[in-house]
Each structure stands twice: as structure tokens, then as C-alpha cells.
Amino acid sequence: TYGNRGGLFDVRLGAGCSALVANGLGGGSLINAGVMLKPTVEVMKNEAWPRRLSQDVGLAALFEEASVKLGATLIQDGQPVTNSVSRARCEPRKFHALGKLGGEDLCAEAVPITVALDDSGTQDVATDVCNGCGDCFTGCNHNAKKSLDTNLLAAAQQRGVDIFCGATVTSFERRASGLWMLSITHTDKVMRKHLHGYFPLFCHKLVLAAGTLGSTELLLRSQRHSKGALMFSSRLGHRFSGNGDMLAMLTDRS
Numbered sequence: 411t412y413g414n415r416g417g418l419f420d421v422r423l424g425a426g427c428s429a430l431v432a433n434g435l436g437g438g439s440l441i442n443a444g445v446m447l448k449p450t451v452e453v454m455k456n457e458a459w460p461r462r463l464s465q466d467v468g469l470a471a472l473f474e475e476a477s478v479k480l481g482a483t484l485i486q487d488g489q490p491v492t493n494s495v496s497r498a499r500c501e502p503r504k505f506h507a508l509g510k511l512g513g514e515d516l517c518a519e520a521v522p523i524t525v526a527l528d529d530s531g532t533q534d535v536a537t538d539v540c541n542g543c544g545d546c547f548t549g550c551n552h553n554a555k556k557s558l559d560t561n562l563l564a565a566a567q568q569r570g571v572d573i574f575c576g577a578t579v580t581s582f583e584r585r586a587s588g589l590w591m592l593s594i595t596h597t598d599k600v601m602r603k604h605l606h607g608y609f610p611l612f613c614h615k616l617v618l619a620a621g622t623l624g625s626t627e628l629l630l631r632s633q634r635h636s637k638g639a640l641m642f643s644s645r646l647g648h649r650f651s652g653n654g655d656m657l658a659m660l661t662d663r664s
Contacts, residue, residue, distance in 0.1 A: 415578070415597050418549070422623055427652055429623060432549075435575055437621050439557035441549045444524040446482035448473040458649075481556035482522035524556040535560040576601070580608060581632045582616060584639060590616040622650070 419441070420431040432440040455464055463469070525546060526537040540554040549555070567573055575597075582592045593608040618625040626647055633640045 415599070416576070427650060429652075431621065431623060435573065436557045436559035436563060437624075439524070440555075440559070441547065443547050444555060445521055446477055446480060446524050447521045448477065477522065479561060480558075481524050481526070481561055483525065483527045484520060484522045525550070526554045526556060535564045579620075579628065581628065581635050583632060583636050585612075589614060592616070 416433070418432065418434055420433040422429045422431060430441070432438045432442075434440050454469060457464070523546070525540045527540055537556065537560060538553040541552055543552065545551065546555060550557075563573065577594050578597050580593045580595060582590055585591050589612045592611045592613070594611050595608050596602040596605055618628060620628055629642055630647055633642050633646075
């Protein structure tokens with residue numbers, strides 16, 4: 411691991427695929443493009459999905475509930491955003507950029523994004539209206555992004571959940587007592603030196619929500635450290651793909 415562990419961006423380099431991951435409360439929602447497009451029925455029927463997901467298990471209702479709670483909004487037919495405070499009207503510059511790239515042959519449609527397009531705010535935290543700058547991918551500097559820290563995490567905290575930052579979970583294991591033990595270290599380098607190693611945290615229930623890369627990394631590392639006590643699928647860590655809303659391919663033109 412190189413660089414600042416407390417930095418906003420976490421770059422993961424792989425042989426066939428590299429990923430830019432957010433490092434902060436809210437995870438990837440802090441820096442992603444905010445695209446919240448629900449998969450079609452045809453997509454979920456793909457044999458690559460586990461059988462329980464490919465069958466009708468009420469996913470449509472769950473997708474709709476998630477869209478509402480995450481604040482996904484659709485710009486209808488390319489209509490500009492309206493700020494009822496300043497009455498300024500603007501359209502995200504990314505639409506104009508796409509138009510220039512595709513020209514008359516552009517085949518695209520607007521999709522729901524988790525950005526404040528009006529003055530309604532999020533579920534629990536007030537936001538400002540999008541000014542159309544188009545910088546969603548690197549994190550919003552104008553308080554318009556509806557990221558997890560402004561909706562679901564904020565709602566959880568207001569309902570009594572304690573949230574701690576600056577700590578890194580390195581592995582976990584199941585103890586004979588039935589409790590889970592997490593090995594934790596400070597993210598800050600100076601604090602980590604004072605700790606002289608890891609400190610344990612015990613809990614009855616453990617929920618992994620560290621994202622695609624983070625959760626997989628924790629599972630693999632914990633399985634390795636547990637010496638057979640934890641066993642996961644042999645397919646764990648395989649069949650990754652790029653994010654659908656930001657995928658770039660490089661080709662050798664030499």
C-alpha cells in the first residue's frame with residue numbers, strides 16, 4: 411500500500427482492470443457519477459446470476475425502494491434543471507459534451523442520477539441545487555450530490571447508530587464463544603504508531619458493507635488468517651467487471 415491512507419481516492423491496479431475507489435464515509439457514492447439505472451428484466455434473467463436473483467424474488471419493488479431512498483431523479487427529455495431560489499436554468503455539461511462527441515449519430519437517453527435537481531433536499535440532509543458543472547465523478551463541490559452520507563447513513567445516525575471514521579478493519583474471525591472478533595487499526599499513520607499493533611472489537615452480528623473490492627478483500631484475508639475456520643466459495647474474487655457508467659478501454663495502436 412502506497413500513499414496517504416486517509417486520502418479521498420483509493421486506486422486499485424489490476425492486470426486486466428483497474429478501479430478508482432472512494433475512501434471516506436459514504437464510499438463510492440462520494441465520487442461516482444450518480445447513475446442509478448435499474449437493470450432490465452432481460453439482464454436479471456442472465457444465467458450468470460445466482461438462481462435466487464435470476465428468479466422473481468420481488469427485485470422490482472426493492473429497486474424502486476432503493477431509488478427513492480437514494481434520491482434518484484430523472485431529467486425528463488433533457489429538460490434543464492430549475493433552481494427555484496435563483497430561477498437559474500442549466501443543464502449538466504456532460505449532456506453537451508456527449509452531444510459534441512456523438513453528433514447527429516448520438517444514441518443516448520437521460521437516466522436517473524442521485525443529484526439534487528430541485529430544492530426538495532434529500533431524506534435527512536439539506537442539499538443545494540445542481541449548478542450543471544458536470545464534475546459529479548470527482549465529488550460535488552457544491553453540495554448537490556445525494557451520496558450515502560446525506561441519506562441512508564444520515565438516517566441511520568439520526569436513529570441512534572454510532573458511526574466511527576479513521577479506523578481500518580484488516581480481518582475478522584469467529585470465536586468459539588460465537589462472537590465475531592474484528593482486528594482494527596487506526597487509519598492515521600501517527601495514531602497507528604501509538605497503537606503498536608491491532609486492537610480487537612467483538613460483536614454478536616457482523617455485516618460486511620465495504621463495497622465490491624473492500625468486502626471481497628476482507629473475506630479473502632480473513633479466510634487466509636483463520637486457517638480453515640472460515641471457508642468461502644472458490645469463486646470468491648473472480649468474475650469482476652468494470653463499472654457500467656464509467657468504463658474506458660485502451661488499445662495498442664503501434
